[in-house]
Every structure is written in structure tokens, then in C-alpha cells.
Amino acid sequence: MRRHPPCPAALFAVLATLFASLLGGLGPAEASPSPVTVVNATQFTDPAGLPVHAHGGGVIKVDEYYYWFGEDRNPDNSFRYVSAYRSADLRTWEFRGHVLSQATDPELATANIERPKVMYNRATGQFVMWMHKEGSATDYGEARAAVAVSSTVDGDYSWRGSFRPLGHMSRDITTFVDTDGTGYMVSAANENADLHVYRLTADYTGIEARVQKLWAGQSREAPALFKRDGVYFLVTSGATGWSPNQQKYGTADSITGTWSPLRDLGDGRTYGSQTAFVLPVEGTSGVTTHLYMGDRWGNSMGGTVNDSQYIWLPLKFPTRTTLSMDYYPQIIISTENGTVRGIGDWNTLTAAHSGKCADAADWSVAEGAPLIQWTCAAGSVNQQLWFQGVGDGTVRIMLRHSGKCLAVQDASPDDGAAVVQTTCGDAPGQTWKSAQAGPTGMRLVAQHSGKCLDVADRSWSDGARLIQWTCNGGDNQKWRRSAL
Known part of the structure; x- marks a missing residue:
């Protein structure tokens, strides 16, 4: 066969391809995501500035993207959509569509x-979606599981119907694919008294068998x-409605084997959150960090589901079969490295005269909530502080x-002005200078007023207000800072 020299167009195409390959990942679509900072107790927003509504949701990774599915409700808390978002770095979430809605099927x-x-x-x-289905946002009598499917991860999902698995009630729900490809569904059953674990059919759209009834009578949900x-x-x-409570966990060497008793995870309020999902963040070099994804429900703060905030925290494993979780207002995620870590160097601040700690009253997260003194308690994150140098x-x-x-x-200059918590920024009234006050204590002086952090009326009582007052050398203006 006679060989022809390449034509100029073909040669240009080959050279263009070679040049592109030499450039490698310089284009943004191919660049590895840089580490990102995620701020807890906030709502994510998409690139258009709209809130990300993926409450009670779960995440699946497909190729280089994480896809997040969750609840998007009407103002009266009734169902509107299951919405889908995607991200390469777990911070910047692009809206992909409402993949399930009231219009998907008459049953919805x-x-x-x-x-x-x-x-x-x-x-x-x-792609198979499992979910909890009820007749309305106020009547939880149906207690059914439901299934929908799609050929693309973020396409429209086709409704396959709802049912009670093997006749059992089914409310809060999660799914899991084991390393051998077996699919499982876990749901709260028997009026939330028990957790049932079901092995799914080969196509993941039905129930093959119930393989566990866990912690019977202990009222668990949000698996x-x-x-x-x-x-x-x-x-x-x-199971305490919208109010946060003590999360717990159990372990087993086999899903169908013997499970351990439940152990506590986090503090008694799980930092104001409820479990939604645990996501393995798998790095390219084999490092994996497990990310707790929780909802701080808006309903627990006087709002609605769509007012809810997100709490994401790294899980730690002291031993192969134990689990722990600390709270951080901010975390750094590197999807490239498979790492998630909290930010902050935490201290307590103890009043010299009373031995009580600076404390956010009632564990409040509200803007303007007052600071008080309260009996120091190990592990109380509302008594833990980070001193951030600002120059x-x-x-x-x-x-x-x-x-x-x-x-x-309000950056007041007056004696007796309340000390409160506010959104961190450059506003006056937020910066403090420390000055030595005796061999073991210090004064904290508000930069804008030159007045000292003070326990009102020299009180020894739990709940006494923190205020600013003209510095006078009193022990109620002396503080001991202790690192955790």
C-alpha cells in the first residue's frame, strides 16, 4: 500500500493534540482542587449566590465530582424537590437540577x-435513589420507603413507588454499598424504636431480606x-424531633454479625446537629478521611427546614473500633490529599474571683447572645475560645x-455595656488587648474603649453577665487562660 505524507490539516491536529497533552492540567477543568476552608453553622451558596438546599442528604462520588442530593422544602416545610448539586472540592456547589419533584409522579x-x-x-x-416517604409534612402515619432510578447521576429520576419493607414501618433512611457490591438500606422502624438493616436485590431497587434488627427499643433515627x-x-x-441530642454509634466486623452496644459520639447535643451522612474523602495517594455531615435544623432555632445550617466535622479513630469527633467552627478539606482537619487553638477563660468560665448562655449560636460566667465543664465547646492575633x-x-x-x-464606650457574641469581622468592639494582672492572671481590655472584661457586680453566681467596666484591678477583671 502506498503511503501518503500527512496533509497540513491532519498534521496541525496532531500537533495541537500533542501541545495540549504537554500543557497537562493547566486548564481549570483538569486542575486538582486546592484545599478549601468550610465554615460550619452556615448555609452553602452556589456560584449564583443562592442557598444550597440539600438537607437530610447524601453524597456520591462519580469520576472527579461529588454529587450531593437533599431536601428542598416549601416555606411550610412540605416537600418541593430533591435537589442535586456537584462539587470537585466539597465547598463550591454547582446546582444541577431538581431531580425529583411533586410533578414527577401523581403519588408525589x-x-x-x-x-x-x-x-x-x-x-x-x-443510579438508585432511596428515600423516606410520608403522606404529608404533618402526618407521619405512612412510614414508607420509596425508590426512584436514573441512568445519569444528576438526571431526572423515575419514580418506582413506595412501600413498607417486608411490611415494617420505615422512616429515616440511609444506604450503603459494600466492597463486594452488595447493597443495603437502613431505616428507623417500629415508631423509630428500632433500626432495621435490609439487604437489597441485585438491582438495588427492592428488598431481598432483613438481616439485622439493631438496638431494639432504644429509639434511634438518622442512620x-x-x-x-x-x-x-x-x-x-x-429521636427528639428537631432538637439536637446525643449521637451514638455501634460497630461490627460483619453487617450480619454481632453489633457492639451504642457509644456516645460528640457532646450531648452533637454540637447542635443531627446525622445526615458520613462521606469517605479518598485522596489520590490512598489517604482517606471520613467526614461527618450533619444538619443543624432550622426548626430547632425557630425557623424552617430551608433555614437549616450544615455541620461538617472530621471523624477520628482512636482505635480500629472506636470513633470520636470534636467541633471546629472551620475545617480545611483537601479532596486531592483525602484530608479534613479542624482549625483553631482552643482555650478556656476562667474568672480569678469565682473560678467559673466565660460561657455562651444556653449554648446559644444567635447573633448578639450574651456572654456569662458558668461552672467550668470539660468538653463544653461553648466555653472554649480561640485567641486570633490581628496585629x-x-x-x-x-x-x-x-x-x-x-x-x-454595639461597640459601646459605656461602663456596664454587655459583652456578647457577634459575627467575626473588622467592626469596632471585637478587638482586645491582654495585660498581665498578677503572676497567673491577665486583664482583657477592649481596644475601642480601653475598658476591661468584667463579671458584673463581682458575682460568684452561675449566669452572672460579662460586661465591660473601667479597669480597677478587681479579681472579677482578672482571667486565667488555659490551653486545651
Whole structure:
């Protein structure tokens, strides 16, 4: 066969391809995501500035993107959409569509849909969504599981119907795909008294068998199941409506084997959140960090579901079968490295005269909530502070539980002005200078007024207000800072 020299157009195409390959990942679509900072107790916004409504949701990774599915409600808390978002770095979330809505099927016209979770079935090439279905946002009598499917991760999902698994009630729900490809669904059953674990059919759209009834009678909901180092972990919350409570977890070496008793995770309020999902963040070099994804429900703060905030925290494993979780107002995520870490160096601040700690009253996260003194308690994140240097020898003082900063209300210059928590920034009234006050104490002086952080009326009582007052050398203006 006679060989022809390449034509100029073909040669140009080859050279263009070679040049592009030499450039490698210089284009933004191919660049590895840089580490990002995620601020807790906030709502994410998409690039258009709109809130990300993915409450009670779950995440699945497909190729280089994470896809987040969750609840998007009407103002009266009734179901409107299951919305889908995607991100490469877990901070910047692009809206992809309302993949399930009231218009998807007549059964959904008046239904309430909660806690959607999406799985991928390698054998069928289908994405399968499981969710909790009720007749309305106020009547939880149906207690049904529901299924929808799609051939693309963020396409429209086709409704397959709802049912009670093997006749059992089914409310809060999660899914899990094991390393051998077996699919499982976990749901709260028997009026939330028990957790049932079901093995799914080969196509993940039906129930094959119930393989566990866990912690019977202990009233658990909000399950999240994951596997690490051959150990299965199941994280759940108590059943206290919208109010936060003590999360717990159990472990097993086999889903169908013997599970451990429940152990506590986080503090007694789980930092004001409830489990939605646990996401393995898998780095390219083999490092994996497990990310707790929780909802701080707006309903617990006088709002609605769509007012809810997100609480994301790294999980730690003291041993192969134990789990712990600390709170951080901010975390840094590197999806490239598979790392999630909290930010902050935490201290307590103890009044010299009373031995009580600076404390955010009632664990409040509200703007303008007052600061008080209260009996010091180990692990109370509303008594933990981060002294952030801002130059010229001054600091901002961040409260760990809320991520807000210690400030003199309205930057008042007056004696007796309340000390409160406010959104951290450059506003006057938030910066403080420390001055030595005896061998073990210090004074904290508000930069704008030159007045001292003070316990009102030299009180020894729990609940006494923190104020600013003209510095006078009193022990109620002396503080001991202790690192955690």
C-alpha cells in the first residue's frame, strides 16, 4: 500500500493534540482542587449566590465530582424537590437540577420526601435513589420507603413507588454499598424504636431480606453506615424531633454479625446537629478521611427546614473500633490529599474571683447572645475560645461552638455595656488587648474603649453577665487562660 505524507490539516491536529497533552492540567477543568476552608453553622451558596438546599442528604462520588442530593422544602416545610448539586472540592456547589419533584409522579403531588440517598449499581448502570416517604409534612402515619432510578447521576429520576419493607414501618433512611457490591438500606422502624438493616436485590431497587434488627427499643433515627479497615460503623441520633441530642454509634466486623452496644459520639447535643451522612474523602495517594455531615435544623432555632445550617466535622479513630469527633467552627478539606482537619487553638477563660468560665448562655449560636460566667465543664465547646492575633498586639476571641467573636455590644464606650457574641469581622468592639494582672492572671481590655472584661457586680453566681467596666484591678477583671 502506498503511503501518503500527512496533509497540513491532519498534521496541525496532531500537533495541537500533542501541545495540549504537554500543557497537562493547566486548564481549570483538569486542575486538582486546592484545599478549601468550610465554615460550619452556615448555609452553602452556589456560584449564583443562592442557598444550597440539600438537607437530610447524601453524597456520591462519580469520576472527579461529588454529587450531593437533599431536601428542598416549601416555606411550610412540605416537600418541593430533591435537589442535586456537584462539587470537585466539597465547598463550591454547582446546582444541577431538581431531580425529583411533586410533578414527577401523581403519588408525589401531596407526599413528603425526606433523606434521599443515591447509590450506583455497576451491574445495571443505574443510579438508585432511596428515600423516606410520608403522606404529608404533618402526618407521619405512612412510614414508607420509596425508590426512584436514573441512568445519569444528576438526571431526572423515575419514580418506582413506595412501600413498607417486608411490611415494617420505615422512616429515616440511609444506604450503603459494600466492597463486594452488595447493597443495603437502613431505616428507623417500629415508631423509630428500632433500626432495621435490609439487604437489597441485585438491582438495588427492592428488598431481598432483613438481616439485622439493631438496638431494639432504644429509639434511634438518622442512620449513617460506613466501613473502615474492615469494621462497619453505624452512627445514629436519638429521636427528639428537631432538637439536637446525643449521637451514638455501634460497630461490627460483619453487617450480619454481632453489633457492639451504642457509644456516645460528640457532646450531648452533637454540637447542635443531627446525622445526615458520613462521606469517605479518598485522596489520590490512598489517604482517606471520613467526614461527618450533619444538619443543624432550622426548626430547632425557630425557623424552617430551608433555614437549616450544615455541620461538617472530621471523624477520628482512636482505635480500629472506636470513633470520636470534636467541633471546629472551620475545617480545611483537601479532596486531592483525602484530608479534613479542624482549625483553631482552643482555650478556656476562667474568672480569678469565682473560678467559673466565660460561657455562651444556653449554648446559644444567635447573633448578639450574651456572654456569662458558668461552672467550668470539660468538653463544653461553648466555653472554649480561640485567641486570633490581628496585629498591633490585639486579638479577636472566637467562641468554638458558634464561630462568632467576643464583642462589646454595639461597640459601646459605656461602663456596664454587655459583652456578647457577634459575627467575626473588622467592626469596632471585637478587638482586645491582654495585660498581665498578677503572676497567673491577665486583664482583657477592649481596644475601642480601653475598658476591661468584667463579671458584673463581682458575682460568684452561675449566669452572672460579662460586661465591660473601667479597669480597677478587681479579681472579677482578672482571667486565667488555659490551653486545651
